[in-house]
Amino acid sequence: MSDLKLIPVEMLQIVPYYNGDRRLLSFFLRKCEYVYERYKGDDDQNEYVMHAITSRLTENAAAIVSDRDDLSTMEKLKQFLILHFGDYRNEDFTAAELEHLRINTGESYSDFCNRIRSALYVLLSKVNLIEDEKMRQCKIDIYKKMAINVFLYNLPMDIVRIVRLRGPGTIEEALGIVLEETNFYNHYNMYKSAPIKYGINASSNPYSSHGFKQPPSQGFTFGAPQSTQGSVGFGAAQGNVNSLFGNSQPQSGALFGTAKAGPSMPLASQQPGPEKLETIQPTNFSINK
Numbered sequence: 001m002s003d004l005k006l007i008p009v010e011m012l013q014i015v016p017y018y019n020g021d022r023r024l025l026s027f028f029l030r031k032c033e034y035v036y037e038r039y040k041g042d043d044d045q046n047e048y049v050m051h052a053i054t055s056r057l058t059e060n061a062a063a064i065v066s067d068r069d070d071l072s073t074m075e076k077l078k079q080f081l082i083l084h085f086g087d088y089r090n091e092d093f094t095a096a097e098l099e100h101l102r103i104n105t106g107e108s109y110s111d112f113c114n115r116i117r118s119a120l121y122v123l124l125s126k127v128n129l130i131e132d133e134k135m136r137q138c139k140i141d142i143y144k145k146m147a148i149n150v151f152l153y154n155l156p157m158d159i160v161r162i163v164r165l166r167g168p169g170t171i172e173e174a175l176g177i178v179l180e181e182t183n184f185y186n187h188y189n190m191y192k193s194a195p196i197k198y199g200i201n202a203s204s205n206p207y208s209s210h211g212f213k214q215p216p217s218q219g220f221t222f223g224a225p226q227s228t229q230g231s232v233g234f235g236a237a238q239g240n241v242n243s244l245f246g247n248s249q250p251q252s253g254a255l256f257g258t259a260k261a262g263p264s265m266p267l268a269s270q271q272p273g274p275e276k277l278e279t280i281q282p283t284n285f286s287i288n289k
Contacts, residue, residue, distance in 0.1 A: 020060035022085050026125035036074040094123045103154040113175045120147045147171050
């Protein structure tokens with residue numbers, strides 16, 4: 001035991017826990033091979049490394065491997081996991097399945113994006129088995145771009161323009177832009193359909209534009225003025241004018257117009273006649289030159 005080369009905890013944590021999800025199989029195998037190649041040795045060392053790697057298996061994967069004692073090398077473990085959890089569809093078939101995905105009626109953009117990512121992960125799990133690094137990276141870039149395009153093909157035209165202008169690099173970024181725009185459109189439609197009330201309930205305001213009510217009458221009417229008792233008008237006035245002059249006794253007459261004779265105005269018979277008038281004699285003026 002002292003001759004064994006122990007695997008540090010930090011190195012062992014590179015290998016993720018695996019529960020049998022076929023989308024994560026290639027990722028799990030690549031991490032296992034990375035650790036195995038650095039700590040493999042003689043038979044005892046290889047057995048130790050395999051025990052350390054299989055300790056990262058959980059749930060269905062751990063249940064299947066627990067009854068097998070012949071998985072003494074990394075190659076045997078790899079073939080066994082591919083047999084039970086691998087996808088036997090070839091790369092071309094999986095790529096065609098991703099390319100022909102369509103959004104379902106009533107399906108949200110988030111759920112549709114999750115379906116695209118699931119198909120993409122299965123496809124990338126097959127690409128990761130390619131030994132040529134340049135070819136592998138080239139295909140990964142192509143299929144990730146295909147996933148973004150499939151997502152955009154199922155969007156309305158007005159949203160597609162906005163997403164393409166933003167230039168998302170991943171399908172997650174594209175989904176974020178779509179959710180941002182749809183939330184804005186929803187708030188915009190709510191704002192347009194329901195006017196904002198600034199602290200005033202429009203339905204309770206009697207003078208609002210939604211059902212205008214005329215203010216109560218103050219006793220003023222339009223038309224020709226009507227004379228009433230105690231009022232003063234224009235024209236042939238009738239009634240009492242005490243409110244104008246402050247007299248305690250009622251007097252009749254008109255403020256404007258034809259006046260009627262009263263006690264204070266002398267009659268025509270009381271006027272002095274011509275015989276009582278003094279004659280004014282003209283005076284001659286002479287100018288001395």
